Amino acid sequence: MVALRGSDVLDASQARILSAAGEVIGAGFLVAPDVLCTCAHVVAGALGVPDAGERAPGTPVDLDFPLLGGRPRARATVVSWRSGGSDVALLRLDVAVEGARPVPLVDGTGVWGHTFRAFGYPAGADDGIWASGTLRAGQGSGWVQMEAQEPGPRIAEGFSGAPVWDDQQNGVVGMTVAAHRGERTAYLLPSAELVDERTLRPVCPFQGLAPFTEGDAEFFHGRDSDTARVHKAVRGRPVTLVAGPSGCGKSSLVRAGVLPLLRAEGMSVSELRPVPGVRAAAVLARALTGILEPGLGEVGRLVKAEELAGLLDSGDDVTAELRGRVLARGASAGHVIFVDQFEEYAGAAEPAAVRRLFGLFAALAGKDGTAVPRVVATTRPDSLDVLVTAGTSDLVSDAVQFIAPLAADNLERAVTAPVDAVPGLWFEPGLPERIVADAGDEPGRMPLVQFALTELWKRRSRSMLTHAAYGDLGGVAGALVGYAEDALSELTRDQQERARRLFVQLARPAGGDTFSRSPTRTADLAPELLHVARELAPGKLVVLSPAPGGGEREEMVDLAHEALTALWPRLRQWLVDSRDFRSWQEQLRTDLKRWQTQHHEPARLLSGTDLAEAGHRLAGHIEDISAAERGYILLSRRHSRRGARLRQAAVGALAVLTVLAVVLALSTWQSLRTAEDQLRTQAAGLLAQAAEDRPGSDPATALQLALAAWNTRRTAKTGQALLHRWRCAPNRWAANGSGPTRESTACRRTGASSPWSPTGASRCSTPPEPATSRCHCRHPPARRTGYPRGRATRSGSWCGARAATSTGRTPCGTCATACRWTTSCRRRRNSTVSTSCGAAKWTVSPRWREARSLC
Structure with missing residues (x-):
């Protein structure tokens, strides 16, 4: 709100002090909406009491405001009394007067040559008269001399208590207290002496690091054009995004500039600040619950908000119904939802959640029109990137209102105007320009300036903000750093x-x-x-x-x-x-x-490298991790361990199953082999039995069956069957004329005959001579074996080599009689045993380990 200036505010502050009989005694002026300042001797004259008294009179004083329409009257009670040299009395109005305005108090020192004007009620001028002149300097008494110009009225009795307006500073520099009789010289009490902080509570017009609120609208200045532009945008569209760099005053602009205008137009306002980490539907639901159910307690509001968030998450189109209910609960001109610090949510939440929240706001606001809720949000420009999609680009581009940092002239106005609005507070000359110059051109300078001004106000000297105090602070930047360090120390x-x-x-x-x-x-x-x-x-x-x-x-x-x-x-x-x-x-x-x-x-839950890093961070910063975060990490760890145990159990079970499968396979293979061996044994037995059962008239078939039985399974039974059929075969071949054409052969050495076997091998019926015999068998056995070295005599062998003859006797496998001769071949290392039955048996050599065979 901009304070009134010039004669307007001066006229609206002027009062006449009246006696009980209605006689005009002197002047007075408002220094606060309900506090009037005048001279103590004027009050004493109006009440008919001595003006030298130290105690304030308790009788109310009558007064009126002659320059306001209708000359409204009022009564006031003395609340501050300083008689004598100060000669100041402060009176509090019983009821504030409509239309009356307090004057701005400005510095009453260093005013040489400034022009002034004053309005008083000398004798014969009960309606008042203006006087003007030039200000001089202070006197030893503390009063400031002033000279009325000539020609013109002089300042005389009846001007006591009148405010002295400085045209250069555009404010009241003091109060008229005395005048020389018959001369144009008069005196004023400087404005610094008028304020009694026990009565006029000192009000700091600066906000420090906090944003301006609606209650601070009278101290918010420098954004007049931006305020008008954003106000027009909010009135003309359902969603407005106020975007600007951090520290440029976005929140203050909306709160202290736009919202008061909207309320003045009959609109209701609700505020919310999205909390990072809360899902989008819950953010909106909590704000709407406060609008729709204002009478609920905290617990009931939380329950209703959760229910409403569930409806919003369900995807049902409930925003239209909510829009109607919000408008029904709001003021007649509509309702505005102010979303402050939207960038905090946009910077911490997932992009999908940010877009979801913005979509809910847009859906709640609906289309353009008069009967729709309005949503206005503050954000930083970098947060707009998350909001812009193919479906929202048009809405975002229409909604954005950019705010730039204050220019130098607007910043100076933001510095000086709040001081002008506070009675009895002013800058030492040149200090506002120094502060603006020190602020520089940084986007976030406004909070620093406000903080420096707040600290400067705390160090004011008799209601003056001085260069000395500003220097002690260290300037704009030093004020913040110094204060923070002092608080920490x-x-x-x-x-x-x-x-x-x-x-x-x-x-x-x-x-x-x-x-x-x-x-x-x-x-x-x-x-x-x-x-x-x-x-x-x-x-x-x-x-x-x-x-x-x-x-x-x-x-x-x-x-x-x-x-x-x-x-x-x-x-x-x-x-x-x-x-x-x-x-x-x-x-x-x-x-x-x-x-x-x-x-x-x-x-x-966390897993893998994320869980490992979380464990490392938890060990190093356990005090800085909240209980919820710590519980999340520990739960992830338990879940991971449980999963590891399950994996280990699965691997173990798989290993056991694999071993069981291998054992089962081996067992099955062994069983199959055993079954095969049994089948082969049975088949061999059947073949051997069939060979034995063949009639003697068919020796060739019987011998083939015996050979088949032997090849199928070499057992004692099949061997005996083969030998039996072999032994019986030659005679039958000779008798029946079947079999080979050559029935026998003679040993070349001895002439002994040897019948042919069905396999083509020959048997020597006569053993060779021990020392000179040489075997000439045509067909050696199918398998030969080596013989162990030992003592032996030389003899001949089937292969023509010189052989050693052993005299050992070995039982014959066919007839169980001892052999007569054994010949061993040195070259082949085979041993041949001649038995009494005439069969030649090849024995197994321990060195060559070959199976023995029969010829």
């Missing part, structure tokens, strides 16, 4: 370490080497950190505020302003040192929220 060493941990948790890494604020719920802070936060909150380094949608005692802890992360060197170094940990922690919180919103799905 008041803590103990242990508390300072906890403060470091607290500040690290209240900021998160942003793009590049920057950091942004990260509001944190008190429930997520360790008790010792919450204690430090409450210690720092009165100094405004951190801010405690009710948690949106939380319980009655749940609060949010936040940095006073994001400028602290860039301009406080100590905090910045803390944040740089913890960047890796905080980046990981923010990702962990995102995973935790996703797991919670997806109904604790096990697939969303």
Whole structure:
């Protein structure tokens, strides 16, 4: 709100002090909406009491405002009384007068040559008369001399208590207290002496690091054109996005500039600040529950908000019904939902959740028209990238209203206008220009300027903001750093370490080497950190505020302003040192929220390298990880171990099954072999039996059956059957004329005959001579064996080699009689045993290990 200027405000502040009989005694003027200033001797004259009394009179004083329409009357009671040299009385109106305005008090020193004007009621001029002239300098008494110009009225009796308006400073420099009789010289009491802070509570018109609110509208200046532009946009479209760099005053513009105008037009307003980590439907549901169910308690509101969030998540088109209910609950001209710090949600939540929340706002607002809710949100330009999609580009482009940092002239007005609005507060000449120059051109300079001005106001000297105090602060940037360091130095060493941990948790890494604020719920802070936060909150380094949608005692802890992360060197170094940990922690919180919103799905738990890193971080920063985050990590670890045990059990079971399969296969193979052996044995036995059962008239078939039995399975039975059929075969061949054409052969050495066997081999019926015999068998046995070396005599062998003859006797396998001769071949290393039955048997040699065969 812009204060009235010039004669308008001066006229609206002028009052006449009346006696009980209605006689005009003197003048007075408003220094506050309900506080009037005049001379103590004027009040004494109106009440008929001595003006030298030290105690304020208790009788009400009558007065009126002659320059206002209708000359409204009023009564006031003395609340501050300083008689004597000061000669000041402050009166509080019983009822504020409509149309009356307090004057701005300006510096009453250093006013030489300034022109002035004053309005008084000398004798014969009860309706008042204006006087003007030139201001001089102060006197030894503390009064300031002024000279009325000539020609023109002189300042005389009846001007006592009148305000002296400085045309150069555009404000009241003091109050008329005395005049020289018959001369044009008069005196004023400087404005610094008029204010009694016990009566006029000192009001700081600056906000420090906090944004302006609707209640601070009278101190919000420098954004007149931006306020008008955004106000027009909100009135003309359902969704408005106020975008600008951090620290440019987006929230202050909407709160102290736009919202008061909307309320003045009959619209109702509700505010919300999205909390990072809360799903989009729950953010909107909590805001709407406060509008639709204002009478509910905290528990009931939380239950209703959760139900409404479920409806919004279900996908049903409930926004149209909600829109109608919001309009029905709001004011007649409509309802405005103000979404503050939307960039905090956009920076911490998933892009899909951010777009979902923006889509819900757009759906609730509906289409253009008069009867629709309005949504206005503040955000940073980098957050717009998340909102822009193929379906929302038109809506976003129409909704955005960009706000630039204040230009130098607007910044100076933002510095000086709030001081002008506070009675008895002013700058030392040249100080506003010095502050604006020191602020520079940084986008986030406005919070720093406001903070420096707030600290300067605390160090004011007799209602004046001085160069000396500003220099002691260290300028605009030094004020913030110095204040933060002073606040930290008041803590103990242990508390300072906890403060470091607290500040690290209240900021998160942003793009590049920057950091942004990260509001944190008190429930997520360790008790010792919450204690430090409450210690720092009165100094405004951190801010405690009710948690949106939380319980009655749940609060949010936040940095006073994001400028602290860039301009406080100590905090910045803390944040740089913890960047890796905080980046990981923010990702962990995102995973935790996703797991919670997806109904604790096990697939969303940590695993693999993520779980390993979480275990490492937990071991190194266990105090900085909240209970919920710690529980999430431990649950992930248990789930991983359970999965590992299940995998181990599965591998073990697979190994056991594999071993069982191998054993079963071997067992099956062995069983098959055993069964095959049994079948072959049975088949061989049947063949042998069939050979035995063949009639003697068919020796060839019987012998073939015996050979087949022997080849099928070599057992004693098949061997005996083969030998039996072999032994019987020659005679039958000779008798029947069957068999080979040559029935026998004679040994070349001895002439002994040897019949042919069915296989073509011959049997020597006469053993060779021990020393000179030489075997001439045509067909040696099918298999030969070596013989062990030992003592032997030389003899001949079937192969023509010289052989050693052993005299040992070995039982014959055919007739069980001892052999007569044994010949051993030196070249083939085979041994031949001649038995009494005439059969030649090849024995197994231990060296060659070949199966023996019969010829």
